[in-house]
Amino acid sequence: MYQDNYSEYEFAIYNRKSSEADERQALSIESQQERNMKTAEYNGIKVKKENIINESKSAKKSRTRPAFNELMQNIKKGKIQGVIVWNIDRVSRNAGDAGTVIDLIDEERLKVVLTPTQPYRNVPSDKMMLAMMCTQAKMENDSKGESVKRGLVKKRKMGYPPHGSSPGYLNDQGEKGYRKMYADPDRFPIVKNILEMFLSGKYTANQLHNISVKELGLTSVPRKHTGGTPIGRTAFYNMIKNPIYAGFFYGKNDEGERTRYPLNKDIPRMISESQHQKILSILGRKGTQRPWTYKEDFPFKQFMQCAFCDGSITAEKKKQMYCFDCRKKSSIMKEESCRGCERNVHVIEKKTVTEKVYYHCANRNCNEKGSITESELVKNIKEDYEKTIAISPALKSWCLDKIDILELEDKKKGKQIEKVWYKQLEDEYQKKDRLLDLQIEGKLDESTYNKKMAQIQGKIETLEARTSLDGGSKLDTNKLEEQFELLTTFSDILENGTYQTQVDALSLMCSNLILKDKKVSITKPKALETISEGLYKAKQQNPVFEPGNYQACKGKTDALTSVCPSLLRGQGSNL
Secondary structure, rough: OOOOOOOOOEEEEEEEEEOHHHHHOOOHHHHHHHHHHHHHHOOOOOOOOOHHEEEEEEOOOOOOOHHHHHHHHHOOOOOOOOOEEEOOOHHHOOOHHHHHHHHHHHHHOEEEOOOOOEEEEHHHHHHHHHHHHHHHHHHHHHHHHHHHHHHHHHHHHHOOOOOOOOEEEEEEEOOOOOOOOHHHHHHHHHHHHHHHHHHHOOOOOOHHHHHHHHOOEEEOOOOOOOOOEOOHHHHHHHHHOOOHOEEEEEEOOOOOEEEEEEEEEEEEEEEEHHHHHHHHHOOOOOOOOOOOOOOOOOOOHHEEEEEOOOOOEEEEEEEEEEEEOEEEEEEOOOOOOOOOOOOOOOOOOOOEEEEEEEEOOOOOOOOOOOOHHHHHHHHHHHHHHHOOOOOOOOHHHHHHHHHEEEEEHHHHHHHHHHHHHHHHHHHHHHHHHHHHHHOOOOOOOOOHHHHHHHHHHHHHHHHHHHHHHHHOOOOHHHHHHHHHHHHHHHHHHHHHHOOOHHHHHEEEOOOEEEOOEEEEEOOHHHHHHHHHHHHHHHHHOOOEEEEEEEOOOOOHHHHOOOOOOHOOOOOOOOO
16 A cells, blocks of 8 residues: 655545445445545544545536535635545546546645545646546446436336336336336226326316325335325326326437337226326316316316317306397496496396306417307207217116126126136246246256246236236126216206206216317217217118117017117226
């Protein structure tokens, strides 16, 4: 070890570990300090306790380490003339901080940087070596960064987000870098239910957060040291707007550009992409206009969207009076007198009063300038409903009678799929047993055994989650009955229902109402589109098939039996 006379200098010891997880570098600071104290003792240096500096910060970027920056300031002020470090890469892994240290040596403010192997002083060879060591540390850091980036991009291309799983999913225990995601048997149904409740339009995000915590018991994903606690408000908002539940996510590509990646096809989805876009619209994300707030309740507002700007639709109530004396119209929501004759509206006898609700785009700069009255809106929806999916009470009863057949078929399919999964699960358990036998016989080293065992265990957990979630029947007969009941009463609810019954009906019957050119087009949920297609095919196969006029009788029942598969094909629980 190199020795010199350092008794006239004031030294500081600088110990640093990066900001990685504590368990990965638990002894790093302690071991550095012990080694640096031995170096100081060997060279006859006494270091004051206040000059022993410990810091847990990354040195990848310059001027981001508070303790290091304070040390540099003390050197500039002449309080410190020498620094002891375990290795030069503890001082810097970036060009900025390395340049600062070399400049201080040039200016004779920093006399020496001392390591266990050699000193770095104000001589050309030492400064050149110091610059080379810092450059090498930076190169190692950059190389690691590039390797990590390549690994992250590769994992994104495989369809797996390279971060902790979102609520509703879990990561398996496979090899690091190749870990996959699967449905969390505890949280998946809860999160899916929450998203469907939000899409129904009956609840605000704040109300749903309270329901999730207090009634549904939703907790954050458990990690090694965190998680498993009631989900916070911010985390809840991030969850409901997360695109991963619709089957995609965003991340950087090889060029560092933000790119959309599809979720791996083996991971189950909770909602469709159109439903995800609707959630963003409801929340008023960037690019959409937040709806205006009124005291009145307008049932159609939360289901409508502008065709031009994808913004929210707002509504306002207008009350107008027509005066027969001066033949002028006046708004009597805000004014007390007639615009023409200026008399108080309450003393005018010859008048007519009309009250209308108008729906229009909330974005003042949108090209969609027109509005539609609520009566016109109801008329649009009724015409579409009666033309495509309206059915008579008798036909509703006939359809529900056939549901038992579908339920049996659905259970049969579910059992077949479950049987395949159980066979795969049994195969994985056998592989696990054979692997254990090989390890006991000494034919596998511990590293290979751990790697293969982790892969098998990951597959086992995925299959166990599948069998617990997807086995058996998926047909919800109660929901089907509710849906068919609505198909017979929807028109009456639109005209005469209360605010809440209208909202409940619209949440089931309309995926979206799109306002364009003062008219509304209707986007139906997938299940209703299936029913609409089934009714159309039924009419094509049997011209006498008229749902609105159909009355059950033996002759027509026989004719309708042939179209049953067309009418009810594809029905499931998610109506």
